[in-house]
Amino acid sequence: MKKTLITLCVLITTLISQNSFSQKYDIVIYGGTSAGIAAAIQASRMEKSVVLIEPSHRLGGLTTGGLGQTDIGNKQAIGGISREFYQGIKAYYDQPENWNWEKKSEYRDSGNTRTKEGEDAMWTFEPSAALKVYDQMLKGEKIDIVYGEKLLRTDAGVKKIDGKIHSITMESGKTFDGKMFMDATYEGDLLATAGVSYTVGRESNDEYKESLNGVQANYWSVTLKGKASRNARNHNFVPGVDPYVEKGNPNSGLLPYIIEGGPGIDGSGDKKVQAYGFRMTLTDHPENRLPFEKPDGYDEINYELLFRNLEAGETVLPWINSTMPNRKTDTNNKQGFSTDFVGQNHDYPEASYEEREKIVDAHRTYQQGLMWTLANHPRIPENVRNVYSQWGTTKDEFENEDGWQNQLYIREARRMVSDLVMTQRHCERLDVIDDAVGLAAYGMDSHNIQRYVDHNGFVQNEGNVEAHVEGPYPISYRSIVPKKEEAHNLLVPVCLSASHIAFGSIRMEPVFMVLGQSAAIAASLAIDDEVSVQDLSYEKLKSALVSNKQRIE
Secondary structure, X not given: OHXXXXXXXXXXXXXXXXXXOEEEEEEEEEOOXXXXXXXXXXXXXXXXXXXXXXXXXXXXXXXXXXXXXXXXXXXXXXXHHHHHHHHHHHHHHOOHHHXXXXXXXXXXXXXXXXXXXXXXXXXXXXXXXXXXXXXXXXXXXXXXXXEOOOEOOOHHHEXXXXXXXXXXXXXXXXXXXXXXXXXXXXXXXXXXXXXXXXXXXXXXXXXXXXXXXXXXXXXXXXXXXXXXXXXXXXXXXXXXXXXXXXXXXXXEEEOOOXXXXXXXXXXXXXOOOOOOEOOEOEEOOOOOEEEOXXXXXXXXXXXXXXXXXXXXXXXXXXXXXXXXXXXXXXXXXXXXXXXOOOOOOOOHHHOOHHHHHXXXXXXXXXXXXXXXXXXXXXXXXXXXXXXXXXXXXXXXXXXXOOOOOOOOEOOOOEEEOOOOOEOHHHXXXXXXXXXEEEEXXXXXXXXOOEEEEOOOOOEEEEOOEEEOOOOOEEEEHHXXXXXXOOOOOEEOOOOOOEOHHHHXXXXXXXXXXXXXXXXXXXXXXXXXXXXXXXXXXXXXXXXXXXXXXXXXX
């Protein structure tokens, strides 16, 4: 009885200790994404006490989660800590001991961003290499890193008085007090819990005088240099793919993942978000390869559209398999039926943690099943099976026995709505802001959003847009700070204030690092001057950005 009483007292003491945990910092960063890491490093360099809170157990988000093919648009737009990271990648691969599965001389990168001879940086990398470079960059800084803590997404999660955040509380009860706060998550959970205005989905074209927002049922092709060719097929099915369980019989019901009804009126808004998927790290090296396995819960009917697309004449392999060092890849979506789990993520941005985990698991099961199908299923043409069966996940990446990463590619979730919203007009430099905190240069890009039956009775994807941007354009400081009446001391470098199509250009990992660093500079200066982030002198901020090697012009 006495032993039980002692154990109970210890348990109560532990619970009280956990729930009463509180620590004060100058800057509290929620989200250990690439933006969060860059922000924490900059805050440390400006001699501010800083904590970096990561809800998972791995830093780096997509940069360490499989997205080794860096999408930039223009390398000269990348400066500061972001460029330091890619210089660190080059230094890592300049060391012969880091080439385990091939020689450096054998590697040939592919994809959108290739490293040219004589460059000071390298733009393709393994997830493990990115993690090691980040670890090296963080090592010399004074940063408290906290893993496995998720924000309490209730009124008790954010203590805010007269528009100023005083503290944030985790589900564990741990509380972090700060002078400045930053939401560096892909989801925007902190900004939402703090009562900051945001949106989810696509605005209508009318809202911001755009042409590439909203429903894009007639947009099938890449737009190059402002000229759209709407006759070409891009990330869509070949003509004539039947959408019904029993071919030609609407009464048999639709195949999985096809919506009832049409896609909506062209240019109209909705609350749907572009598709997610895992950016797979694969290898064809026999000593490092894990063959694709059929997942638990596999259902052949989920891939019937894949079979029918191939049977209808699809000849292009449904993936972009970009080479990374050490005979690995960054594997992305391509064609009508591929790694994007189209339409199955629309609830994710505002879902609970438990609901999100179910969505992530569903994406993983779908994608694992897809890869097993392409490599093994008898309805897949033999020449296609012969290609995919040579590949598999890797033994030496990530923490899972099956070689699958935990980080889903959250291409878009919540987006803040502040005093300035970045739009297509800013991307095209029809409107130019005067308070730049970084540059973006990638095309206006959206993956597919939904799958429907067209007027001919065939299946189509909707939502894909790939529109050229002529050159780097500035991102406004006002787009990373909330309206003043909503939060005086919060910065948002990832879920920034942008329309759906403008966010599709800005949302690249190098740019997130740029914006994270700029946000930390602004937060530090606002602390020094004892002003809200909205009242910070832009001239002072601009001078600090330039001195920290940010590129803003």
